[in-house]
Amino acid sequence: MKARSIILDKVRNSKPSFIPLDDIKYSSMVCRTDRNNWWSQFRALAETVGASVIRLDSQHDFQQFIDEYCEGQAIVNLYHHPDAPTLMPLDNTDLALIQSAVMPAAFAVAENGALWLSEKQMGIRVLPFICEQLVLVVNEREIVANMHEAYERITGDLEGFGVFIAGPSKTADIEQSLVIGAHGPKSLTVVILGNGGSDPA
Amino acid sequence: MKKKHAELAEVFNADESMTDWHDETLWWIRQKRDRSAHNIPEWEQLRQWASDIKAHTLSNLDYYLEEFERNAIANGIKVHWARDAAEHNAIIAGIIRENGVSRVVKSKSMLTEECHLNDHLKDLGIEVVDTDLGERIVQLRDEPPSHIVLPAIHLKKEEVSKTFHQKLGTELGNHDPVYLTSAARDHLRERFIEAELAITGVNFAVANTGEFVVCTNEGNADMGAHLAKVHIAAMGIEKLIPSQKHLGVFTRLLARSATGQPITAYTSHFRTPARGRAIHIVLVDNGRSRLLGQEDFRNSLKCIRCGACFNTCPVYRRSGGHSYHTAIAGPIGSILSPNLDLKANADLPFASTLCGSCSNVCPVKINIHEQLWKWRQVIADKKQFGLFKRLSMRVTATVLSSPFVYRITGRMARWVLRNWPAMINRKSINPWYKQREMPEAPKESFREWYVKNGQL
Numbered sequence A: 001m002k003a004r005s006i007i008l009d010k011v012r013n014s015k016p017s018f019i020p021l022d023d024i025k026y027s028s029m030v031c032r033t034d035r036n037n038w039w040s041q042f043r044a045l046a047e048t049v050g051a052s053v054i055r056l057d058s059q060h061d062f063q064q065f066i067d068e069y070c071e072g073q074a075i076v077n078l079y080h081h082p083d084a085p086t087l088m089p090l091d092n093t094d095l096a097l098i099q100s101a102v103m104p105a106a107f108a109v110a111e112n113g114a115l116w117l118s119e120k121q122m123g124i125r126v127l128p129f130i131c132e133q134l135v136l137v138v139n140e141r142e143i144v145a146n147m148h149e150a151y152e153r154i155t156g157d158l159e160g161f162g163v164f165i166a167g168p169s170k171t172a173d174i175e176q177s178l179v180i181g182a183h184g185p186k187s188l189t190v191v192i193l194g195n196g197g198s199d200p201a
Numbered sequence B: 001m002k003k004k005h006a007e008l009a010e011v012f013n014a015d016e017s018m019t020d021w022h023d024e025t026l027w028w029i030r031q032k033r034d035r036s037a038h039n040i041p042e043w044e045q046l047r048q049w050a051s052d053i054k055a056h057t058l059s060n061l062d063y064y065l066e067e068f069e070r071n072a073i074a075n076g077i078k079v080h081w082a083r084d085a086a087e088h089n090a091i092i093a094g095i096i097r098e099n100g101v102s103r104v105v106k107s108k109s110m111l112t113e114e115c116h117l118n119d120h121l122k123d124l125g126i127e128v129v130d131t132d133l134g135e136r137i138v139q140l141r142d143e144p145p146s147h148i149v150l151p152a153i154h155l156k157k158e159e160v161s162k163t164f165h166q167k168l169g170t171e172l173g174n175h176d177p178v179y180l181t182s183a184a185r186d187h188l189r190e191r192f193i194e195a196e197l198a199i200t201g202v203n204f205a206v207a208n209t210g211e212f213v214v215c216t217n218e219g220n221a222d223m224g225a226h227l228a229k230v231h232i233a234a235m236g237i238e239k240l241i242p243s244q245k246h247l248g249v250f251t252r253l254l255a256r257s258a259t260g261q262p263i264t265a266y267t268s269h270f271r272t273p274a275r276g277r278a279i280h281i282v283l284v285d286n287g288r289s290r291l292l293g294q295e296d297f298r299n300s301l302k303c304i305r306c307g308a309c310f311n312t313c314p315v316y317r318r319s320g321g322h323s324y325h326t327a328i329a330g331p332i333g334s335i336l337s338p339n340l341d342l343k344a345n346a347d348l349p350f351a352s353t354l355c356g357s358c359s360n361v362c363p364v365k366i367n368i369h370e371q372l373w374k375w376r377q378v379i380a381d382k383k384q385f386g387l388f389k390r391l392s393m394r395v396t397a398t399v400l401s402s403p404f405v406y407r408i409t410g411r412m413a414r415w416v417l418r419n420w421p422a423m424i425n426r427k428s429i430n431p432w433y434k435q436r437e438m439p440e441a442p443k444e445s446f447r448e449w450y451v452k453n454g455q456l
């Protein structure tokens, strides 16, 4: 506790006089994102950061895709079975054997190709990082223009952990050569469910 | 005495092709940053906002620290305070001991470098494995990182291959980055799975929610933090921002400034520990409050450690990060390090051309080159120069303050350059000519030319 009060006192005595902060007006920004075209912009950016993006128009197509994509693999599908993790007794060694994980993303960001997942969507925090192949599913309507809008959506979301994921795990630490699959997934597939995808009605 | 920047740069410059490669690679990253920034029409507005948010936070830092602490504790995070590097190391060692752990994994944190945490833990018999690939490479070589974002940028793949062959048993002579990265992946996966305790840095801490954000491309911070039972995050007190919505500004700027990516692959927000797990956060001062009290240098606390000022700096690019002999190299390190130890780091504010390129790229608009210039004045006042530099500065002052002496000296210098170049070209007398060619001396000075031709 001593360190705490000493640091706070020093900060109090050294800080400059108060500088007010105006509210930041994101809406005043010039924004190049064309609102009608968010999903194609999202797709372009997600591909730039190394993800593959497919668009499917019905639940049936989606199910077919998952069946083909994951055939014969150790897979956790949280899209159709959100309770799956609580049913599985998983220790670290078991988790490391998971080949594919499918999970819904809450929303996607057009300006950078990122998707937001909170604990609710990933079940176990390490799951989107430890699997070899990650599939994230997002509804076409759940795309926001930029990070300002993204944080507006997150505000009030009181979950313990959340992450923006943009592309698969990557590194360029050896001579700046880009290598995909540093520690986490070697691939990220983003499935965009078009109109009618998530609610066929 | 510790070697100085100029001597260490000379060592780096000895390998000319390596120096060229280093220079070109960093310039290429700088260009990627430019393209990325130009894609955002509101870029300048974002920089201004980032700078304003930080200025406001610093002016109210005690309040935000307490607000953060309160919210973090309410979230179930254990908060610790450290006045200096020694306390930071002791707190972390204490948590490791309490948990009865002897091996830990650590993702990138420049603060733990600044505090020399690895050495401290090693002395206590605790094994620390750095999990960022670049950091793991330099750790296996027993070297410090040479860049805050690209820790192994001073190495070619052949050197990495040799190190991996010796330490990880990879094939001799296989220099393929894909092969080497996959070997590191397997090696580090084992460590992640066994690890009981993980240490990470903090990119941003949010006062109004008590959460903190960690950005990586590899996902190594998450692999460590989520697999281990205990997560310790080390954070400098300047990392705070007031509210979550401000993250929108910083997450747009950080990766674009660092590597030109639109965002890092993972931007992770830690708010509460997972069930049955623990998160500790260590709030570290280590000279930051002193910097806050100095008007001339306060702005350097806005730094978000993107590395853009490194990549653009003509001196950094040609002298290599290790020549700065401190944890944080480059232009910003040359401002921060004299605050930690003026005597040992008095050479660093001189490792700059003051061209201002660093200030131009800085996403939080720190007046980097002006602060370097200010440090030079402080250092001159405190007489932290060698005798030769003091004398030559006095001579320069005399020459520049008298037009007559200036003209005479100029004429003499041109005569010497034309007729007796060896006098000046001797590198032992004039270090300026190291790695440089001689200019050809003009016959007349500009003044003489102007007197003749000026009235045309």
Ligand code: SF4
Pocket: B257, B302, B303, B304, B305, B306, B307, B308, B309, B310, B332, B358, B361, B362, B363, B364, B365, B366, B368
């Ligand atoms: S001083 Fe500015 S440019 Fe340099 S690392 Fe810090 S934020 Fe980036």
